Amino acid sequence: MSEVSGSPAVIAERMGAAATAWVEALSADQRAAGWWASPGDGVAEAERVRWFYTPTDHGGLPLGAQRPAQQRLAMRLLSTGLSTAGYVTVATIMGWENVLDLVEDFGQSWGRERARDPGLYYLRVFGDPSLDRTWAWRFGGHHISLNYLLIDGEVRAVTPCFLGVDPAGAPALGGATIRPLAAVEDLAQQLVGSLDGDQRQRALLLDRAPTDIVGGNRTRIAAGDRMLRLPDVWRGHFADPELAARLTTVSEAAEAAAGLTDDDHAHLAMTDVPRGLTGAEMTTSQRELLGSLVSTYTDRVPSTLAPDLPLDEIHLAWAGSIVPREPHYYRLQGPGFLAEWDITQRGANHGHSVWRDPTNDFGLDVLAAHRRSDH
Structure with a gap:
């Protein structure tokens, strides 16, 4: 596996291209959930800075509501913000929901049809990566929260960055x-x-x-x-x-x-x-x-x-x-x-x-x- 590399500007360019491809692949209904206004703008900014690590609605378009081709584009965007080891760990934690379901004898709900659901990881883009000087994106679900801000073609913030695991082993x-x-x-x-x-x-x-x-x-x-x-x-x-x-x-x-x-x-x-x-x-x-x-x-x-x-x-x-x-x-x-x-x-x-x-x-x-x- 090749390691993710490049200057902050190069990485920002990759993020922008991946985010644009994902947004363009969405239907109008999907965009309402997955694509919001630019950072700093009222309601969108208030939402951008909310984050969670519990199995709750993280805000955005969940992977389970996307077609396989759209999911692939979402994961491509995710990979631009992570090292190879980081991406592998995040992907493992997402799939680990199936293990937690087994630990709990497939018996939890927490107000959802399936409490431990690998499809309930949410992606949201704030702003237009192809036009705006300032834009952001976040990805999160149970035990994952990743947050990025880009300004003038460079990645300017990468935290909070949360990873959890249940069971730990x-x-x-x-x-x-x-x-x-x-x-x-x-x-x-x-x-x-x-x-x-x-x-x-x-x-x-x-x-x-x-x-x-x-x-x-x-x-x-x-x-x-x-x-x-x-x-x-x-x-x-x-x-x-x-x-x-x-x-x-x-x-x-x-x-x-x-x-x-x-x-x-x-x-x-x-x-x-x-x-x-x-x-x-x-x-x-x-x-x-x-x-x-x-x-x-x-x-x-x-x-x-x-x-x-x-x-x-x-x-x-x-x-x-x-x-x-x-x-x-x-x-x-x-x-x-x-x-x-x-x-x-x-x-x-x-x-x-x-x-x-x-x-x-x-x-x-x-x-x-x-x-x-x-x-």
Whole structure:
């Protein structure tokens, strides 16, 4: 497989061509769902910066509502925003819905005809890639959220970038185990396991882990943000009382099992000043592990779209067990970079990972500056 490469301008050109081909292949009814106004324009902009990782309506035209030829064009667009490894991982997570259906004995619904549906991954383009100086696109469904902004022929934002997996591992033939996000977990475990007593004390925030990423699916991250409860990370709340009660029950059971108090959630809340152990305080081998771990987030996109991060300033903060395969959470935070991972649900076999840039998620500040300069 050839690696996705090229300058940000070349990648933007590929994205534009792929997005245009997809939009042109849609019927009028399909375009109403899949093709919206340019970024910055009222209702479309408010929708563009909403994102989800639950099995809810992510907004856009789902793959299941497209003909095979249209699906192929959608996947072609998806490939332009990802490295080869990123594309393979995303495609695996999409198909992994079939595995989760088996885990749940094909019995869930969540208000949909099929709760775990590989056809319910949504694509939406904002603006006209062939004409507009500013346009965007996003792709998402259960455990996937990818968001891109393009301005003046260059990709200017690639976050939030969320990948999750449930189950985190499942058996394959020959005694193998398939783990789509294995490195996101294993490299972190190797790193925290290598810390000496003093380093570990600085890295460990709490001996118990939250049941989800702390930043949730907020548009912007701010100091003091606490973990959102499960009913609050869907697109609205269920009108069906039975579904609403079921979601609340699942959330409360997870919280009870985690054993976190209100003070614990406050202690784990987001901060402007990163907490934990810095890369500068690590040994050479530990810094190498840290760099590899950071890359499991930034290498999701083509290399020329990935930031060059100062490892000395990246902080590792940990909550929960340091024993492999037990519930834990970690946060990596530094200039222009925030990554979170949690694996607590389903007996520590259900993981969430997200890469964010608090200074440039959705390209909000870049877009605002661009619009000011145009007026």
